[in-house]
Amino acid sequence: MRKVRLISLVSSISVLGLLGFAACGKKSKMIQNKGSDTMINLAQALAEEYRKVSPKVAIAVSGGGTGVGIASLQNNTVDVANASREMKAEEKANAKKTSGKDPVEHKIAYDALAIYVHKGNPLAKVTRAQLACIYGKEGTCTKWSDLGVEVPGCSGQEIVRAGRQNNSGTYAYFREWVLGEGKDFKLGSRDMSGSKDVVDLIAHTPCAIGYSGMGYKINDVRWVCLSKEDADTCVEPSLAAALSGEYKLSRPLYMITSGAPEGDIVSYINWVRSDAGQAVVERTGYAPLPPDQRHK
Numbered sequence: 001m002r003k004v005r006l007i008s009l010v011s012s013i014s015v016l017g018l019l020g021f022a023a024c025g026k027k028s029k030m031i032q033n034k035g036s037d038t039m040i041n042l043a044q045a046l047a048e049e050y051r052k053v054s055p056k057v058a059i060a061v062s063g064g065g066t067g068v069g070i071a072s073l074q075n076n077t078v079d080v081a082n083a084s085r086e087m088k089a090e091e092k093a094n095a096k097k098t099s100g101k102d103p104v105e106h107k108i109a110y111d112a113l114a115i116y117v118h119k120g121n122p123l124a125k126v127t128r129a130q131l132a133c134i135y136g137k138e139g140t141c142t143k144w145s146d147l148g149v150e151v152p153g154c155s156g157q158e159i160v161r162a163g164r165q166n167n168s169g170t171y172a173y174f175r176e177w178v179l180g181e182g183k184d185f186k187l188g189s190r191d192m193s194g195s196k197d198v199v200d201l202i203a204h205t206p207c208a209i210g211y212s213g214m215g216y217k218i219n220d221v222r223w224v225c226l227s228k229e230d231a232d233t234c235v236e237p238s239l240a241a242a243l244s245g246e247y248k249l250s251r252p253l254y255m256i257t258s259g260a261p262e263g264d265i266v267s268y269i270n271w272v273r274s275d276a277g278q279a280v281v282e283r284t285g286y287a288p289l290p291p292d293q294r295h296k
Helices: 012-023 040-053 066-074 089-099 128-135 169-179 195-203 239-244 263-272 275-283
Strands: 029-035 057-062 080-083 103-118 125-127 160-164 190-192 208-213 221-223 225-227 250-258
Touching: 029 066, 029 263, 040 057, 040 263, 040 275, 057 263, 066 080, 066 089, 066 169, 066 250, 080 263, 089 103, 089 250, 103 169, 103 195, 103 239, 103 263, 103 275, 125 128, 128 160, 128 169, 160 169, 160 195, 169 208, 190 195, 190 208, 195 208, 195 221, 250 263, 263 275
Parallel strands: 029 057, 029 080, 125 225, 160 190, 160 208
Antiparallel strands: 080 250, 103 208, 103 221, 103 250
């Protein structure tokens, strides 16, 4: 399991690297990489490791959400957008208007969304229907007793729903997976700006439940096993279960470019999708690409 770190909006190692090259009178190249908060720990780790491979290329990593990354690509202000979902048709069309090129989605890893609760919450497993009952606009599950449990330290037993803001790819993916196309969440959720923020809220709120990448787990929270309807068995999020498809709440992660990448950008993305880059993916706690999807 990867350790979550506090990351600045711009990769500190990239900035320090640029200063070092400036001091030596050498020219350093910068790749602007922005988007998914789910991917920011991964993007940072990849940028740091690639600097060892290609020291004259600095990579500035920043978050803001998938929507922010894609909007920046549409505005031609980033080289690579990080996204935890595929682009929408309208987004692709807008990006092409700006650059004259069709955006290209490069799959770089897989991630599993985990359902998080406070460590004192006794809920053992949850179904998709129960999640829809909790989060859906028409859902009637408002108390933990509706799920058959009593949560210690939760006054009134009211369920506190934690989630992401609507510019997040994680928000969009979870909504579609749980509720289905065209349906929406009920009002009143705590909409957090980042994946780490969701987990932090749950860690300090015994009544809370939320969704976030599996790599953001800390000691004060726990995962809830994902179960089929009326099934005795359930599946916990894991790298193996995400790759095999056994754990259903999982999705691919992308780096998106305007047209086919060239120069330093294609070299970087090819490295990310190589065995060396995928070793960083796995070490950081995400599921790496299967061998037949990697860059040779």
